Amino acid sequence: MTRPNIIFIVADDLGYADLGCYGGRDAAFGPVSPVLDGLAANGLKLTQGYSNSPVCSPTRFAMITARYQYRLRGAAEEPIRSSSRGSTTLGLPTDHPTLPSLLKASGYQTALIGKWHLGYPPHFGPLRSGYDEFFGPMSGGVDYFTHCDSTGRHDLWFGEEDKQEDGYLTDILSKRAVDYVERMSELQKKEDDAPFFLSLHYTAPHWPWETRDDAAKAPNIKNNLFDLAGGNIHVYRRMIHHMDEGIGCIMDALKKHGMADNTLVVFTSDNGGERFSDNWPLVGGKMDLTEGGIRVPWIAHWPAVIGKGGESTQLCMTMDWSATMLDAAGVAAHPDYPLDGVSLMPVLKDAKQTFRRPLHWRMNHRGQEALRDGDWKYLKVDGNEYLFNIPGDERERANLAKKEPERLAAMRADWQAWNATMPAIPEDATVSLGYSVKDMPQR
Numbered sequence: 001m002t003r004p005n006i007i008f009i010v011a012d013d014l015g016y017a018d019l020g021c022y023g024g025r026d027a028a029f030g031p032v033s034p035v036l037d038g039l040a041a042n043g044l045k046l047t048q049g050y051s052n053s054p055v056c057s058p059t060r061f062a063m064i065t066a067r068y069q070y071r072l073r074g075a076a077e078e079p080i081r082s083s084s085r086g087s088t089t090l091g092l093p094t095d096h097p098t099l100p101s102l103l104k105a106s107g108y109q110t111a112l113i114g115k116w117h118l119g120y121p122p123h124f125g126p127l128r129s130g131y132d133e134f135f136g137p138m139s140g141g142v143d144y145f146t147h148c149d150s151t152g153r154h155d156l157w158f159g160e161e162d163k164q165e166d167g168y169l170t171d172i173l174s175k176r177a178v179d180y181v182e183r184m185s186e187l188q189k190k191e192d193d194a195p196f197f198l199s200l201h202y203t204a205p206h207w208p209w210e211t212r213d214d215a216a217k218a219p220n221i222k223n224n225l226f227d228l229a230g231g232n233i234h235v236y237r238r239m240i241h242h243m244d245e246g247i248g249c250i251m252d253a254l255k256k257h258g259m260a261d262n263t264l265v266v267f268t269s270d271n272g273g274e275r276f277s278d279n280w281p282l283v284g285g286k287m288d289l290t291e292g293g294i295r296v297p298w299i300a301h302w303p304a305v306i307g308k309g310g311e312s313t314q315l316c317m318t319m320d321w322s323a324t325m326l327d328a329a330g331v332a333a334h335p336d337y338p339l340d341g342v343s344l345m346p347v348l349k350d351a352k353q354t355f356r357r358p359l360h361w362r363m364n365h366r367g368q369e370a371l372r373d374g375d376w377k378y379l380k381v382d383g384n385e386y387l388f389n390i391p392g393d394e395r396e397r398a399n400l401a402k403k404e405p406e407r408l409a410a411m412r413a414d415w416q417a418w419n420a421t422m423p424a425i426p427e428d429a430t431v432s433l434g435y436s437v438k439d440m441p442q443r
Contacts, residue, residue, distance in 0.1 A: 003195045004302065005184070005263040006103075006325050007177075009247060010063070010199070011240075012056065012115065012141075012206035015273025016295050017280045018240055021045060024278055027237040035248035036267060036299060043265075043301035044310040044351055048390075050359060050372070051271045052318040054286055054293030055079045056140050057117045059270045059318055060201075064098045064118065064129065066322035066333070066341035070362065070422040072096070074119055076429035078287070078365055082139045082149040084120070091119015094128040097334035099322045101130030103197045106331045109184060112136065113176045114201030121160045131199070134159055135176050137169075141225055142203065144169045144210045145218035150225045168212040170204045170239070174246025178253045185257035195329070200250070205239040207231070207274070207434075212242055226434045236276035261303045264328055266321055269296040275440070281394045283443065287433065289361050289370040289379060290396055300348060302328075310351030315372060317359050320344055360418045365431045371415045378411035387411070 017023045019033040021040040026032065052062035052069055057079040061069035069075035074090045084090045092098070100110040111133040112126045117140050119125070126134035135158050139149040147156040147169060156163050165172060177200050184196040208221045209231030221227050247267075254260040272293040273279050274286045284290030298316065300306055305328075323341030326333065328348075333339045346353045358373040369380040372390070379386040379396070387401040387408045401408045 002193065002262060003108075003329055004304070005195050005259060006108075006197045006329065007250070007263060007265045008063075008197075008199045008321070008325065009265065009267045010114075010201045011243060011267070011269045012201075012203050013271065013274040013277065013286055014205060014240070014269035014297065015277025015279045015285070016282050016292065016297065017278040018205075018237075018273065019297055021299070022297050023280065027241070028234065029238070029241070032237045032240050033244045035244045035251065036297075039247075039251070039265065039267065039301040040299045042303070042308050043299060043306050044312060044348060046298035046300075046312045046314060046316065046347075048313050048315050049268070049296060049298035050294045050315070050317040051269065051296050053078075053361070054271045054288050054363065056270050060117050061092060062317075062319040062341075063270075063322055064092065064100070065096060065337070066099060066319045066326065066339045067337065068319070068340045068360075068422065073426065076364065076426050078363065078429070078431045079140055080117060080119065081430070081432055082151045082153070082155075086120065088123050091124030092129050094124065096129070097337050098130045099325060100197060100199070102326060102331050102334065103329055104130050104132065106329065107193060107195070108329065109187065109194060109196040111180055111196070112199040112201065113180065114173050114199070115140075115203050116201075125160055127159055133180070135163070136173065136201065137203065141206050141208075142169065143208055143218055143222045143225060144203070145215050146222045148222050152223055168210075168215075168242070170202060170242045170246060171212060173200065173202060174243075174249055177246070177250050181250060181253040181257070181259070185253075185259060188259075197325070197329075202243050202246075204243040205236055205276075209235045209239070209276075211235055211238040228435055228439050231276055233276050264300065264302040264305075264325065266325070267297065267299040268318065268321070270318075272296060283395050283397075287363070287365055289363055289368040289381070291390070291394060294361065294370075302348065306348050307351070312347050312351045312354070314344065314347045314354045315357040315359055315374075316342075316344055316347075320357070324348070358414070360415060362419060362422075362425075364425050364429055365433075369415055369419075371411050371418075373411065373414070376407065376411065378408065378415055385412070
């Protein structure tokens, strides 16, 4: 079999149960995510998959390096802010091997369409870290119509040049992705071995709360992208549906050119849901190491390898999928930068396969610590320690710390031993919250 094409689709702030295939309810207009539901039905769905962080840019550091984000200074920001333009430290070092750079060196065509959020040119950028092409925003969030960031500055790029383009951003990204697939199909007709790697990183359904019919709202929102007085579940679900429609167009393009069978398509979210997300049965959300902040949808579709209708309970996190893509492409890690991610190829080939995979997290915000190992989870928030049996208590309401003190001590020691292998959180690292209890009540 020839080397697969790879498409890594990442939603932004999508909740665990926002998709129909993860238990999400239909909207007033009908199913919210029929295309993604179909990919899950014809591929593999993982129910115990996690993001590397409960906030945007740290997860993206892990995603592009297949290593724990804590190893890099820029990832200590929770998250990187638009005001960091010009910083020489808050971004992905250009000499660090990446998923796209390793694939590119092995002969893959590489492109990022969508959100970068790993630092700004001239010191950082997609073209400096392994992508042949880039189109999208550099910052964490932009208005869907004006394409301006939270400082009011235009933030849509083609390569490293500012690019003015009319339209709803989700649709623009989808159309660009379809065009890329079309161009790659033409290249593959000419060359025997010309696989491609496409990172398609949507900003949907991240704030501001705008559907493709809401252009009139943009002038009032552009200077307050958090849109704290706007949005509702109906707008939010429509935003997901627009993304789903675009993914359908991309899948149609793959099928049209006979590329669908040997293209690994992976879909996930950079972190758990935010204000209008459905995380049932989980609690918490973005910025939290409770399940709702880090457990996310994971769908993989690759007909040449993955059987239909598979469902897996394998524990995994974002960087594991980056390692999996390298493995699928037959590409080794750089010897000086060993991967923290673990390949999931055995699970892709057989959904019943599982292996032990301890997962560690930490957050500067609220001094959070977490370890998931098998059925058990150690959690520390604001100095309080918790122990949960996740299969028996997915909502993390029954704290077993006092009932099982030896297990608590062992998991605490495990987390501390892991943390000792990571750089300390820098004193000047920042935590940026978009809203607080002054804006809306919290649980």
